[in-house]
Structures are given as C-alpha cells and as structure tokens.
Amino acid sequence: MDFELSPKAAEYQAKLLEFMDSHVYPAEQVYAEWRAVNDPHALPPVVEELKAEARKRGLWNLFLPDLGGLSNLEYATLAEITGRSPDIAPEALNCQAPDTGNMEVLHMFGTDEQKKAWLEPLLNGEIRSAFAMTEPDVASSDATNITMSIVREGDEYVINGRKWWITGAADERCKIFIVMGKTDPDGPAHRQQSMVLVPRDTPGFTIVRDLTVFGRHDQHGHCELRFEDVRVPVTNLIAEEGDGFLISQARLGPGRIHHAMRALGMAERALELMCRRAADRVAFGKPLAAQGVVQQQIAESRMAIEQARLLTLKTAWLIDKHGAKGARTEIAAIKVVVPRIAHEVIDRAIQIHGGAGVSDDTPLAAMYTWVRAMRLFDGPDEVHVRTLARQELRPYLS
Known part of the structure; x- marks a missing residue:
C-alpha cells in the first residue's frame, strides 16, 4: 500500500494550494458579506469568478477518474484541501456534493440522451x-x-x-x-x-x-x-426498473471518500487556527500554548487527524484496487470515524478561541455544525457500526 502522490497528483496539489491561497481564502469574506445582504440561496458572484479561474488553471472535474485521470486515492488529497474552505472551494472546482455523486450516476448508468441533457451541463458547471x-x-x-x-x-x-x-x-x-x-x-x-x-x-x-x-x-x-x-x-x-438500490450503493463509495477527506480538511484548518490562537492569546501571564491542557488538546488533535487520514487513504486505495464492494467495511468505518474526529478537533478549537469560536468571526462554528450533521446524512453512525459489527462477527456465527 503506497500513499505517495504520483507526479501528476503532486502537480495538481501544488496548483490547488496556490489557488486556495491566492483566490479562495480571500474570497471567503466577500462570499459571506454578499450573502448577508442578499437572498441566502442566491449564488454570490465571486463563486462564478472562482469557477472561471479554476477552470483556466485546469482544476476542474478532478473527482471523476475517467475525466480527471486521477485515482480515488490521488483525488482524496485534493478533496482534503478543498475541505479547508467547504462553502466555496469544492464548487470552484466543480467537485461539490451532491453533484459529484449525481454526475457519477449519470456517467455510469445514464443513456446517451440523459448524458447530453443533464451530465454535460453538470460537467460544464452550468x-x-x-x-x-x-x-x-x-x-x-x-x-x-x-x-x-x-x-x-x-x-x-x-x-x-x-x-x-x-x-x-x-x-x-x-x-x-x-x-x-x-x-x-x-x-x-x-x-x-x-x-x-x-x-x-x-x-x-x-x-x-x-x-x-x-x-x-x-x-x-x-x-x-x-x-x-x-x-x-x-x-x-x-438504468432498469429495480436497479435503484444498486445505483444508490454504487454512488456512495467514492462519495464517502470525498466527504471524509473534506471533513479532514476542516479539521486541519481548525487545528491550524487552534495553534495560532494558542500562540497569540495570553491568559494569566503566559500564552495559552504554555498551558499543559492546551498542549494536550493540540497533540490529541494531531494524532487523531493522522489516524483518520490513514484509514481514509487506505479505503480509497481499496476502492481503486477492488471497487466499492471490496472496501465495504472500510467505507462504513470512515463514515463513523472521520466525522467524530473532525467534530472533536473543531470543538477543541472552539474552546481555545473562547467566545470568538462560536461566532462567525472564524469558520469554526459553521464547520462544527456541518461535521455534526455528517453523523446523520448518508446513514447515521449506528447503521455503519451495525455493518462493521456484522462483518466482524460473520466468521464466528456461520
């Protein structure tokens, strides 16, 4: 099992990191300010500007192996980067849910007419x-x-x-x-x-x-x-009548990788914000970073993120090698593990930020609500724990 990036994926990673620094992070405040005074469901114009820029840079439709040429494992690292700015970065690359899953469904199961009518405009971001x-x-x-x-x-x-x-x-x-x-x-x-x-x-x-x-x-x-x-x-x-359940299962495998890695991107950004706050904020005569309890929270967060990332990358590798069916157990596991860990890390970052953490002055509050919701959508934790338990018990009950 080798998680080293291919030269192509490494090139995409470098281009995406530069795009995030030069365009996406500066656009976050513009996006928020526009939504504050307009229809909350209308698209802030800055997103279309980001889409045009991303497309110009070749950062477009990277989620679909047949188009982007990247494996699930290679794309996972890019999905994590977009998760650092979850409201706008995925859409800037035309890699946002639920469109990615729907495009995969149409790509795999759609007729030529369905692809022309719906898949093409989706792939074009129209x-x-x-x-x-x-x-x-x-x-x-x-x-x-x-x-x-x-x-x-x-x-x-x-x-x-x-x-x-x-x-x-x-x-x-x-x-x-x-x-x-x-x-x-x-x-x-x-x-x-x-x-x-x-x-x-x-x-x-x-x-x-x-x-x-x-x-x-x-x-x-x-x-x-x-x-x-x-x-x-x-x-x-x-497809055919009766194929609905099969299609839904085919749709979920790669999508769970995307969701998990984006959540880890949120956790990474939360840890970064936590460290900066701990270094800058002084309480009782010394920086928060000098407090043992804060140091422990930072260390626990780093260890948890690394463990969750490795499990998710393993899952992506298995999907590439054996398909979603061959990674069924791991897909269920990351759906439980990653949102829990991301939630814990973001919660620690909020605590270290104090009142600022629950405001919209930082992205932490919005991230917190999203990763908490992740424990429900695409199946609640309990369903995936049940799947894992059944897999573990099968050899002993047969």
Whole structure:
C-alpha cells in the first residue's frame, strides 16, 4: 500500500494550494458579506469568478477518474484541501456534493440522451442537481423503507410522495433531481426501488421549504419536497426498473471518500487556527500554548487527524484496487470515524478561541455544525457500526 502522490497528483496539489491561497481564502469574506445582504440561496458572484479561474488553471472535474485521470486515492488529497474552505472551494472546482455523486450516476448508468441533457451541463458547471432519497415519514437510514411511489402508466411514470433534507434544492441553478422511489412494492426488498430523473419545472413538483441546520441556511439549501401526480416520460428512468438500490450503493463509495477527506480538511484548518490562537492569546501571564491542557488538546488533535487520514487513504486505495464492494467495511468505518474526529478537533478549537469560536468571526462554528450533521446524512453512525459489527462477527456465527 503506497500513499505517495504520483507526479501528476503532486502537480495538481501544488496548483490547488496556490489557488486556495491566492483566490479562495480571500474570497471567503466577500462570499459571506454578499450573502448577508442578499437572498441566502442566491449564488454570490465571486463563486462564478472562482469557477472561471479554476477552470483556466485546469482544476476542474478532478473527482471523476475517467475525466480527471486521477485515482480515488490521488483525488482524496485534493478533496482534503478543498475541505479547508467547504462553502466555496469544492464548487470552484466543480467537485461539490451532491453533484459529484449525481454526475457519477449519470456517467455510469445514464443513456446517451440523459448524458447530453443533464451530465454535460453538470460537467460544464452550468447547472446543479439534487439526489432525492430521504423521506420524512420513514426511517430513511434503511433505504428499503422509502414509500414514494413510481407507477408506470403507458409511456410515463407517475410519482407521488414526499422527500426532505434534499441538498441543493433551494438553489435555482438546481435543474434536475434524481428521485428514488418504489416501482415494485411487492418485489424482493432490494429490487423494489428505481431512480428517475425529474426536471425542476415538472408540474406537480413543489419545493415546500428549506430546512435549517442548527439554525443556519446553507446557500444551496436542504429542502422538503412534495410530488403530487408528477409525470415524467419512461425515458427518464435510470438504468432498469429495480436497479435503484444498486445505483444508490454504487454512488456512495467514492462519495464517502470525498466527504471524509473534506471533513479532514476542516479539521486541519481548525487545528491550524487552534495553534495560532494558542500562540497569540495570553491568559494569566503566559500564552495559552504554555498551558499543559492546551498542549494536550493540540497533540490529541494531531494524532487523531493522522489516524483518520490513514484509514481514509487506505479505503480509497481499496476502492481503486477492488471497487466499492471490496472496501465495504472500510467505507462504513470512515463514515463513523472521520466525522467524530473532525467534530472533536473543531470543538477543541472552539474552546481555545473562547467566545470568538462560536461566532462567525472564524469558520469554526459553521464547520462544527456541518461535521455534526455528517453523523446523520448518508446513514447515521449506528447503521455503519451495525455493518462493521456484522462483518466482524460473520466468521464466528456461520
């Protein structure tokens, strides 16, 4: 197992680090100030400026191996860097969730017509998309629970049901939704679900509200959706009827690497801010950095980040070698381990910053809420712990 960067990945890393210093970090305050006085879901113009600059530098669509030419392991290091500025850096590179997962789905399973209509504008950064699986009335940690109905009537599918926590839906650039529902409620548990493409302007489709995350409205939003006799042509089906669960699992493997590494980028930035604060702030006659309890918090944070990063890189390496199925245990593990560690590190940084840590004068508060939410989205910790336990126990129970 070799985690050394290839020359190509090292070149991208150097270009991205320079781009972050020269363009992304200076844009953070511009982004925040614009959102403070405008529609919270409108896109600050500075993001389009960053996208144009990133594309000019060749920092574009790096997440998709067939386009960027990077393996999951190589891209992981770049995803970590973008996580240091999570609101704008991933989108500047057209490597933001949920679009990356949706582009992977269309790339792997879409028809030529679907790719032309939706994948191409997504790859060009012209539109955005959403992935609609989670529902308010059932425990969506079990994907077989979903109740949305997708019924074929002639040359159309008729869709009825509700979804919520659908990331990206509040942004008017979100033009297409990949929607998961049941086409065969009486079939085998993992063949009941299918996925269809629903354009934003389809009659009967309503964005009910944007949900806050710890009182915050993200620019792209996390919305509740209602589908009332929504009709789409059968050509909007992705792959075949009954393939929905399979597609959802294929979508999650690389995406978990991206999420985990971005979270580690947040943790690294939090540790950096923690060290600077400890060195600069004087209390009781000496810098905080001279206090043993602060030194321990810094050391614990460094050790935890290193452990989590190594596990995530191992997982990326396994996906490259054996596919997501061959890394199932590790994918579940990083989904639990990384958000926990990032949450702990950011929490320590907040504590050392005192009152400034819970304000928006630093990025810590926003990072804190996001990594806490990570312990719920894409499946709560308990589901992944259950998966790990079953894998460990299997040899002893067979």
